[in-house]
Amino acid sequence: MTLSDEALDRLADVVELQPTKNSELQDRWELESGSEVHSYLENELGDYYFRDDNSLIRTTAEAAELVDVEPGIELTEDEGPPSRVRVPELHAQIIEVLAEPGERSQSVVSVLHDLRETFDIDPDVESVRSGLQSLRRKDVVEVEYRTVPTFRLAIERDELEVAVAA
Template structure:
């Protein structure tokens, strides 16, 4: 299957963002709906992606080789728990920097937003932070605790995680 330049770029996004979901790709690709993303995946990238047991979108090993992009998540077989390396947008990297550690009390989206604004003067809204936390959760870096509102903390120690910022913020 020969891919167009646009399809190669979008496949690189799938590799980089995996595990991901339609909404995240919809934002990245500036599409109107999750259905449009699904149709694109099926029609253009059907041989290069699959959905895991949690219905998250992942690239095949062949896809990663084809586009020569590092996967968004790399697991260390010797490490306990989550991934050892992630590649994420700048906002997500900053969330990792300010979010409560695994042994600390989890915190709300608003708490994380305030920390981001204080520490980095970030111009984000609560939905951006919520989306970032959920993306990091899917990557196994963040865990959620349900109290009155969902609260979050890192699932891995900061020093055991290498975070690189992807080119596309």
């Protein structure tokens, strides 16, 4: 299956963001709906992606070889949290401010305030929530359910290499 330049670019996005969801790809590709993402994946990239047991989108080994992009996560040998992640800038900033393992987990609003204070940025709450959930799916962040879901790193910050995706 020969891929167009657009399909190769989008396949690179999937490799970089995996594990991912339709909504993340919808945002990246500036599409109108998750249905459009699904159709594109099925029609253009069907041989190069699959959905895991949690319905998250992942790429095949062949897909990673086709594009010159490192996968979104690099697992450690013991299949624990990853040792390396490639994430958008906001996600990298979340990692910088989020509570470490063993510390009290933080609410989305607490993380938002820390981002504002540390980086002088003003993301919306939904962007922070989405970033935390994306990092949770990558096993970098763990969730603790109290009155509201709260988050902390699943791995020591200095044991995780973070690359910011373009």
